[in-house]
Amino acid sequence: MNRDRVTAILMLTPSVILLAIFVYGFIAWTGYTSVTDSNLRQQLRGETAEVVGLKNYEDLFTGLLNKRFRVDMTNTVFFTILFIVACLGVGILLAILLDQKIKGESVFRTIFLFPMALSFVVTGVAWKWLFNPTSGINVLPTVIGLPAGQFQWFISEDRWLPFNWHDLGFYIALILLGMALLFTLWQWSKKRSQWAAFGAALTLLLLAWVTLGDPRSITPIREDGHGFNVALIALVVAAGWQMSGYTMAMYLAGLRGISEDLREAARVDGCSELQVYRRIIFPLLQPITLSAMIILGHISLKIFDLAYTMGGGNNLFIDMPGINMFFTTFRASEFGRGAAIAVIMLIMVAVVIVPYLYTQLRSETHL
Amino acid sequence: MSTTVSPSQSVPAQTAAAPLSGVRVSRALIYAALVIFAALFLIPVYMVLVTSFKSIDQVSISTMWNLPTSFTLESFQRALEKLLPNLINSLLLVVPATVLSAALGSMNGYVLSKWRFRGANIIFPLMLFGMFIPYQAILIPLVQFLQTIGLYGSIGGLILVHVVYGLPITTLIFRNYYAEVPDEMIEAGAIDGAGFFGLYWWVVLPISLPGFVVVIIWQFTQIWNEFLFGVTITNTASQPITVALQNLSGSQIVEWNVQMAGAFLTALPTLLVYILLGRYFIRGLLAGSVKG
Structure with missing residues (x-):
């Protein structure tokens, strides 16, 4: 038996080594590249890249020439929020509708889920045609005699x-302040005085920072022109079309896991159908919502193909960090700065995924 | 798997006060909502098909939503002319990459579920993390590495990359699948004198078919649809079909009917797999959210 155990470990080893190199080794390498000024010109001359510390990161967030990156970050935040909300909303709605003992359920399920089987490139090409402002969806109302739509979709400049950008530090400080205040009140209501005191201290500290300090100094660059690019709506529709079937499938699996007896018991106790959902079903689906948010969130944080196909890579209104990294690295050949963008993307994804993996696997029983 | 209630049993215990007509109306509304959603979901399919069966002089703004007046396969012919080499590349890529990553995943899953060793619950999450990372974070070293070992720009390089980054998900699916296999079966086999490989060959592998189906479908779809590696570590001769489609749609001169025909051709293999084996596809999908 002991020899078999050694064999088992030996059989796993190649995969472990491959992943150790291709995931962790390469991440470390990218991390190192991101603190150098590595670029193609140097490489061709045979020069070695110089370590420049955090300069690439500093440039991305404050450099005059890197506005594109800040546009990308803003786009990512708005896109992620809207994409998650759209997928969760449509997904739960479809799942509830399908859970009503529907005839032909499998046909509907197939229709709602098939976009998942497609490439984001296919989705992008198809929706680019549909979103063409002078044709496509905008013309659809004219089929029944209505005036054509005027929305510019993915080329909208609204x-x-x-x-x-300069005020961003101030807004972040305000949001943190609000969160600290809410935390304090929440702990206070739960009568956890120590945590409430901690929260109160934090609130005071943040209040002092906002009123006496200068939160704007963390975003020193004077720059106008950020906001929610309306063109992102087109991206949300296309991505939501592709991914909301996924949330539907997750919710449907969750709904099927809730026993009919439980619902029946609630109905006997006088719950209306709406109350059954509000009191029994939605609370039971909460873990699924969290999982879906994390899976969808990490997809939207690293989205590349869809935005690239729809925008062709030079439509800044739907630009994303993944596209910027691609162009910075493989077109402008600025490896150092490209690596810095990649590391920032990795950090954003890791912040979402690592706690998720931790809690998912901790709840399993181990030897 | 939960048992499904047959439709005849429906509307079991509506509150007594609800009149039957009210129930009928709400049922009708549910069906109406489902039909509307289904129609919305199918709009792009309609558009792709309608456009791709038109000849170029029929593709005009005013008749965009109309059915073609005469069906023609001309746009498919032209799309295929441009995409065929890449379609072949994708096939040459996806078959070996899928088979290899499934085989490795099965072995890994077997080890991690039936031969638990100290440190396994540290190694496994570390392996899993690899499937969530944005691949941009490994792209620069990957290109340099592939150039060094001479696989840059080749389909072989693409296969290697897809096998390696496919390991986390295939390992996960097989590990969860084998976790359902009772340990007693393994123990019984061990008492009969089977070793590590004997147990895998005689006990585990014969019941692995559903696991393989899920993993193969999942990997086939993922690798066929992938774009980022396809566009960064290939050259013109080895580009997979997704990259060729993007090039086709990126060039302004290619007509819309050819683009739509190209999109349809690119989508067809995974779509067929999904329609024929959808049940297994959904299982792979849900396994991706880790617990399965």
Whole structure:
């Protein structure tokens, strides 16, 4: 038996070594590249790259020439929020509808889920045609005699919620302040005085920072022109079309896991159908919502193909960090800065995924 | 698997006050909502098909939503002319990459579920993390590495990359699948004198077919649809079909009907797999959210 155990470990070893190199080794390598000024010109001359510390990162967030990156970050935040909300909303709605003992359920399920089987490139090409402002969806109302739509979809240049990048530090401070205050009140209501005191201290500290300090100094660059690019709506529709079937499948699996007896018991106790959902079913689906949010969130943080296909890579209104990294690295040949963008993307994804993996696997029983 | 309630049993215990007509109306509304959603989901399919069966002089803004007046396969012919070499590349890539990553995943899953060793619950999450990372974070070293070992720009390099980055998900699916296999079966086999490989060959592998189907479908779809590696570590001769489609749609001169025909051709293999084996596809999908 002991020899078999050694064999088992030996059989796993190649995969472990491959992943150790291709995932962790390469990440470390990218991390190192990101603190150098590595670029193609140097490599061709046979020069070695110089370590420049965090300069690439500093440039991305504050350099005059790197506005594109800050546009990308803003786009990512808005896209992620809207994409998750759209997928969760459509997904739960479809799942509830399908859970009503529907005739032909499998046909509907197939229709809602088939976009998942497609490449984002196919989705991008198809929706680019549909979103063409002079044809496509905009013309659809004319089929029944209505005026054509005027929305410019993915080439719209409109911008809502405009903000100045320079004020971002101030807004972040305000949001942190709000969160600290809520945390304090929440702990207070739970009568956990120690945590409440901690929260209160934090709130005061942040309040002092906002009023006496200068939160704007963390985003020193004076720059206008950020906000929610309306063109992102087109991207949300296309991505939501592709991915909301996924949330539907997750919710449907969850709904099927809730026993009919439980619902029946609630109905006997006088719950209306709506109350059964509000009191029994939605709370039971909460873990699924969290999982879906994390899976969808990490997809939207690293989205590349769809935005690239729809925008052709030079439509800044739907630009994303993944595209910027691709162009910086493989077109402009600025490896150092490309690596820095990649590391920032990795950090964003890791912040979401690592706690998720931890809790998912901790709840399993181990030897 | 939960047992499904047959439709005849429906509307079991509506509150007594609800009149039957009210139930009928709400049922009708549910079906109406489902039909509307289904129609919305199918709009792109309709558009792709309608456009790709038109000849170029029929593709005009005013008749965009109309059915073609005469069906023609001309656009498919032209799309195929441009995409065929890449379609072959994708096939040459996807078959070996899928088979290899499934085989490795099965072995890894067997080890991790039936031969638990100290440190396994540290190694496994570390392996899994690899499937969530944005591949941009490994792309620069990957290109340099492939150039060094001479696989850059070749289908072989693409196969290697897809096998390696496919390991986390295939390992995960097989590990969860084998976890359902009772340990007693392994123990019984061991008492009969089977060793590590004997147990795998005689006990585990014969019941692995559903696991393989899920993994193969999943990997086939993922690798066929992938774009980032396809566009960064290949050259013109080895580009997979997704990259060729993007090039086709990126060039302004290619007509819409050819683009739509190209999109349809690119989608067809995975779509067929999904329609024929959808049940297994969904299992792979849900396994991707880790617990399965």
